[in-house]
Amino acid sequence: MSNDQARIRFAPAFRPSPLSVSGAILVGLLIIWLGVNFVKEPSEFYGLFLIGLTNGAVYGLVALGYSLVYGILELINFAHGDVFMLGGMLVATMTTAWFATTSGLGLWVGISAMLLVTVAFCATINTTIELVAYRRLRNAPRLAPLITAIGMSFILQNIGLRWKGARPTSVPDILPRGEVFTLGGVAYTWNRLIVVLFTIPVLLALIWLVQRTRQGKAMRATAQDREAAAMMGINVNRTISFTFLLAGGLAGAAGLLYALYFTNVRFDEGFRIGLIAFTAAVLGGIGNLPGAVLGSMVIAMIESFNNGFGWATPGSDWSQSIVFSILILILVFRPEGLLGERTPEGA
Amino acid sequence: MDFFRAWLKARPDYEQVVRRRGKRALVFGTPAFLILAVSGAASLALVLLTVVAVVLYVPAWNYYRYGRWVVVGGVLLLAVFYPFYQANLFEFPIFGGFPSVDTGVTMLIYIMMALGLNIVVGYAGLLDLGYVAFYAMGAYTAAWFASQHFHQVNVHFGAVGVNPSVPGIHISIWIVLLIAAIFTAVVGVIIGFPTLRLRGDYLAIVTLGFGEIMPQVARNGDHLFGQNITNGPQGINPIDPPGFGDTLNDATGVPSDYLTFNTSFLGHTISGVELFFWTALVLVLVTVFCSVRLRDSRLGRAWIAIREDETAAAAMGVPLMRTKTWAYAAGAFFGGIAGAYYAAFKSGTFPDDFFFNISVFILCMVILGGMGNIWGVIIGGGFLAYLNQEGLGNIGGWLNNHFSGASTSSDKWFTLWSNEIDVPLYSSGIFGIILVLVMLFRPEGLIPSSRRKAEFREGVSDEPLYDVQH
Numbered sequence: 001m002s003n004d005q006a007r008i009r010f011a012p013a014f015r016p017s018p019l020s021v022s023g024a025i026l027v028g029l030l031i032i033w034l035g036v037n038f039v040k041e042p043s044e045f046y047g048l049f050l051i052g053l054t055n056g057a058v059y060g061l062v063a064l065g066y067s068l069v070y071g072i073l074e075l076i077n078f079a080h081g082d083v084f085m086l087g088g089m090l091v092a093t094m095t096t097a098w099f100a101t102t103s104g105l106g107l108w109v110g111i112s113a114m115l116l117v118t119v120a121f122c123a124t125i126n127t128t129i130e131l132v133a134y135r136r137l138r139n140a141p142r143l144a145p146l147i148t149a150i151g152m153s154f155i156l157q158n159i160g161l162r163w164k165g166a167r168p169t170s171v172p173d174i175l176p177r178g179e180v181f182t183l184g185g186v187a188y189t190w191n192r193l194i195v196v197l198f199t200i201p202v203l204l205a206l207i208w209l210v211q212r213t214r215q216g217k218a219m220r221a222t223a224q225d226r227e228a229a230a231m232m233g234i235n236v237n238r239t240i241s242f243t244f245l246l247a248g249g250l251a252g253a254a255g256l257l258y259a260l261y262f263t264n265v266r267f268d269e270g271f272r273i274g275l276i277a278f279t280a281a282v283l284g285g286i287g288n289l290p291g292a293v294l295g296s297m298v299i300a301m302i303e304s305f306n307n308g309f310g311w312a313t314p315g316s317d318w319s320q321s322i323v324f325s326i327l328i329l330i331l332v333f334r335p336e337g338l339l340g341e342r343t344p345e346g347a
Numbered sequence: 348m349d350f351f352r353a354w355l356k357a358r359p360d361y362e363q364v365v366r367r368r369g370k371r372a373l374v375f376g377t378p379a380f381l382i383l384a385v386s387g388a389a390s391l392a393l394v395l396l397t398v399v400a401v402v403l404y405v406p407a408w409n410y411y412r413y414g415r416w417v418v419v420g421g422v423l424l425l426a427v428f429y430p431f432y433q434a435n436l437f438e439f440p441i442f443g444g445f446p447s448v449d450t451g452v453t454m455l456i457y458i459m460m461a462l463g464l465n466i467v468v469g470y471a472g473l474l475d476l477g478y479v480a481f482y483a484m485g486a487y488t489a490a491w492f493a494s495q496h497f498h499q500v501n502v503h504f505g506a507v508g509v510n511p512s513v514p515g516i517h518i519s520i521w522i523v524l525l526i527a528a529i530f531t532a533v534v535g536v537i538i539g540f541p542t543l544r545l546r547g548d549y550l551a552i553v554t555l556g557f558g559e560i561m562p563q564v565a566r567n568g569d570h571l572f573g574q575n576i577t578n579g580p581q582g583i584n585p586i587d588p589p590g591f592g593d594t595l596n597d598a599t600g601v602p603s604d605y606l607t608f609n610t611s612f613l614g615h616t617i618s619g620v621e622l623f624f625w626t627a628l629v630l631v632l633v634t635v636f637c638s639v640r641l642r643d644s645r646l647g648r649a650w651i652a653i654r655e656d657e658t659a660a661a662a663m664g665v666p667l668m669r670t671k672t673w674a675y676a677a678g679a680f681f682g683g684i685a686g687a688y689y690a691a692f693k694s695g696t697f698p699d700d701f702f703f704n705i706s707v708f709i710l711c712m713v714i715l716g717g718m719g720n721i722w723g724v725i726i727g728g729g730f731l732a733y734l735n736q737e738g739l740g741n742i743g744g745w746l747n748n749h750f751s752g753a754s755t756s757s758d759k760w761f762t763l764w765s766n767e768i769d770v771p772l773y774s775s776g777i778f779g780i781i782l783v784l785v786m787l788f789r790p791e792g793l794i795p796s797s798r799r800k801a802e803f804r805e806g807v808s809d810e811p812l813y814d815v816q817h
Binding site: 137141146155158278317332 | 776
């Protein structure tokens with residue numbers, strides 16, 4: 001009798017799994033590392049923070065493209081990073097040809113014109129890739145489009161290599177470098193602020209588009225179930241093409257910002273940035289738009305702190321390994337990311 | 348003759364098969380033969396090779412007892428004697444001559460890696476984008492155990508061509524190959540243990556991550572926790588040559604040291620390259636044997652079951668994690684041997700050899716040839732490795748000769764581009780094109796296994812059964 005009663009438990013005892021414990025320890029170590037470095041060199045910290053913010057904005061734009069495409073097709077579009085770099089190369093060509101010495105209002109008109117051209121260029125490439133390479137494979141085993149995406153990425157990389165050669169191409173430095181504000185003795189200049197000022201409205205506009213418009217509704221429906229969406233009268237092919245158009249446009253905008261801010265482009269840089277951005281998208285929760293930008297910020301901060309800090313820091317030699325370690329850890333421990341939904345992979 | 352006919356009657360479709368293959372050989376072979384003959388390749392070698400190819404291909408050899416060994420044996424004989432007749436062969440148009448023996452060694456090593464990757468991708472259906480990591484592990488293992496790298500210690504065991512007073516760990520390459528294979532397989536299990544829970548493209552990304560981390564570790568490994576483990580960007584060289592040592596040489600006549608070996612046989616000079624070639628051939632044979640036996644084993648059937656439908660396989664009692672980990676370990680095992688042997692062949696290991704391109708390159712071999720089919724993977728691997736080593740250079744030379752504005756050759760047809768194009772520079776793009784074309788138009792590869800073909804044509808239910816929870 002009493003034995004039966006003893007078996008009744010009212011609330012399960014709090015038992016964290018070994019996975020979550022080790023994850024918490026990792027995050028704790030990260031915070032300690034940041035804290036110690038902050039106390040040691042505060043001004044360094046602010047400087048690196050601002051660099052990370054700007055880089056994060058660039059990565060964020062690329063990551064949004066990954067997230068959009070993954071959200072709708074569950075396809076990792078490896079070629080996305082290379083589309084982005086081709087956009088950067090177009091900007092390099094245009095800037096060198098037209099804007100080497102312009103300033104004032106003419107500069108802004110010129111940059112806006114370049115933005116339009118680059119966005120159109122990259123959107124066209126991305127939509128063409130979808131049309132040529134991915135559409136036929138929509139019902140194939142999932143690995144087939146993934147392999148095709150890798151192939152497309154290599155093809156685009158080699159187009160870039162043919163176009164600009166193996167050496168980095170320098171882009172004229174046309175963004176204004178005036179000081180906006182200082183944080184802890186470190187100046188934040190206009191050329192960096194422009195990048196951040198660009199990403200945030202784009203993110204908001206995207207969220208509005210996906211959540212509030214008819215086209216966004218069609219995208220969400222297609223992402224959930226293509227067949228059912230088609231039965232409801234949604235033109236699935238057009239919706240997917242539109243998503244690729246949007247992602248390509250984002251890649252183009254990111255290419256413009258990247259080329260103008262870092263002032264050089266190289267053919268294989270797109271693949272590298274693409275992988276970082278993909279990691280960021282996974283970190284934030286793939287398919288989740290604010291998550292992509294948040295993840296990009298986090299990755300860029302970690303990268304920047306790692307490159308600059310002195311105490312117990314691996315240094316820039318290891319930044320790529322650190323980014324990929326984060327990717328692996330996130331996929332193993334928390335595949336749904338920081339803000340994402342639980343996926344079957346996370347079970 | 349009556350006996351022969353009676354034997355045939357027991358196999359009524361024999362004639363049909365022969366007729367079909369004969370027709371196919373005529374349709375594809377005659378134009379090829381004519382093109383070769385017209386382009387100036389008409390020679391005794393061409394005729395002989397054509398006859399051999401027809402004799403091996405057209406009769407349905409597998410209908411005879413021990414018949415299936417005829418094709419295998421024939422191809423093997425052709426391969427074994429390749430160094431002897433390679434110099435007398437004809438030239439292809441555009442592609443140039445047959446690969447040199449040196450390229451042959453590289454081709455065989457890549458075939459081995461492709462066969463290893465085939466176990467992971469072709470049998471178990473796990474997309475591994477970081478196979479280069481295993482190759483790197485194998486190569487560095489060889490560098491650690493058979494070079495002067497760890498000069499603090501002085502260990503000698505069966506190494507040839509090294510003075511016993513030279514410091515470092517020097518272990519016989521044959522043992523090192525085994526150590527590398529086992530070590531790499533263990534690394535494969537360690538990598539696989541946390542990651543193989545993931546499905547499909549997530550697994551691909553994680554393996555890609557490992558593949559990207561590995562070269563960076565190799566490049567920065569000269570100051571890892573204050574230790575010089577990989578000697579950084581300079582890489583580790585020289586690595587000891589393979590060989591059997593003087594004792595075995597005296598007793599049985601096997602070569603004592605591959606690098607200093609030189610003799611004459613059948614009017615042909617046999618030096619180290621030929622020995623490397625034959626050893627690689629033996630290694631490939633071992634890999635093929637293991638691949639076949641693994642595929643037909645209980646484990647191999649479990650791999651294929653997982654590939655076709657993971658959920659159903661699990662429901663049938665296939666232990667998913669263990670089976671996948673074994674696939675990983677087996678793939679890594681052969682990748683490790685291939686890496687170690689390649690390091691011994693090149694006598695060095697350099698971190699720049701282990702980029703993502705190589706992973707995709709090997710994947711491309713498996714996909715082009717036909718996932719899951721050993722003959723397909725061998726042909727795909729050999730052809731792509733040849734392209735990478737010699738073919739693209741030859742094709743580029745031909746193109747530039749005929750179409751470049753800078754060409755001064757009498758063969759020049761017309762100008763398509765002004766300066767010479769360095770075609771091998773664009774190898775990764777060319778492999779990208781191959782990947783895309785194969786995936787779009789023949790996803791099962793050139794020589795598919797019938798089972799894999801059906802999967803690609805009819806689709807498999809590799810979508811998870813349950814949907815995203817909202």
